[in-house]
Amino acid sequence: MGDSLLNMNKPVVLRGYQFSVYNRIARIALHEKGVSYKTEEIDPFVEDVPEHYMRRQPFGRVPVLSHGTFDIYETVAIGRYIDAAFDGPRLVPLEVESLARSAQIVSIVDSYGYRPMVRQVFAHRIFGPSIGEESDEAEIEIGLAASRTVLKALETLATEALVLNRQTFTLADCHLAPMMACFVQAPEGEAALRNYARLSAWWAWASRRASVAETDPGLPVNQIG
Ligand SMILES: N[C@@H](CCC(=O)N[C@@H](CS)C(=O)NCC(=O)O)C(=O)O
Known part of the structure; x- marks a missing residue:
């Protein structure tokens, strides 16, 4: 203390x-x-x-x-x-299997999720066009294909429910939420997520959490003027 x-x-x-x-x-x-x-x-x-x-x-x-x-x-x-x-609720689980799963999800998201979900699908479909940049449809297609592997892996882990379980909030949730928030802004991303029931339920829950909702940066286009 x-x-x-x-x-x-x-x-x-x-x-x-x-x-x-x-x-x-x-x-x-x-x-x-x-x-x-x-x-x-x-x-x-x-x-x-x-x-x-x-x-x-x-x-x-x-x-x-x-x-x-x-x-x-x-x-x-x-x-x-x-x-x-800092004090406050633990973001790293104490229980050994949950701790390992949380670290695993952080690593999956960083290693395999960020580039396709954010830099390819979101950046080319949403962020780039919002600042007047042209989007590259091929990048979106490649990103979507790679994202499906990530979503499938995360669906398996959300089904196991050691983390991404809509009860505890861990570093896995912290890492995945901003990337999912970007991905589902693209209509193709939203449609892709709908194929994964547990992950969709997790996102419906996580997106309403105060820490997630209150840190939404929006898009540059909405902040001009
Ligand atoms: N491994 C870094 C990755 C951070 C990262 O890639 N941040 C992006 C913004 S979301 C960035 O700084 N990009 C600048 C660039 O790619 O030059 C971390 O975990 O902090």
């Missing part, structure tokens, strides 16, 4: 890009733990990412979490840090 009190008193700053799914993962984890934090907007896609940010994240990706003088990057590590450093 002493440590937690000390931790609560140090300023928390999340440095990242408002439209980044990885940034949103960290925001969801902070929200779940009830942590107050400030943000610093860093767009990693511009040429001149600020020097002070590159010193904190040498790969130029977002986000970085700063807690007092401690900086940490890589969202998996950020989630683990948030869970351990």
Whole structure:
């Protein structure tokens, strides 16, 4: 408890890009733990990412979490840090099989889900066009095909229900929710998800959770003017 009190008193700053799914993962984890934090907007896609940010994240990706003088990057590590450093509901399960499944889902989402679901389907069908960029239909098709393998694997794990079970909220939920939120904005993504009953039920539940609903960044087009 002493440590937690000390931790609560140090300023928390999340440095990242408002439209980044990885940034949103960290925001969801902070929200779940009830942590107050400030943000610093860093767009990693511009040429001149600020020097002070590159010193904190040498790969130029977002986000970085700063807690007092401690900086940490890589969202998996950020989630683990948030869970351990702050009071609030546990985001890493204690039970060994659930803990392993949570880590497995985080890894599946990062390794196999992010690129097809977000960078191919969402970016080409929704985000790009919202800022006037042309979409590449071939990228969407390739992304959809790869996404189906991810959805099928996640359906199996949601059916087992050690995590993604609509009862506990773990780092697996934190990682998957922002990516699913992007994916289902594309009509093809929404249609693909409908083929997986357990995963659909999980998303209906997760999308209504305050930490998920209140961190929705929207689209740039809705924020102009
Ligand atoms: N492994 C990194 C991945 C973060 C990541 O890829 N973030 C994206 C935004 S969602 C980014 O910074 N992209 C910039 C780029 O690709 O140059 C993490 O877990 O934090």
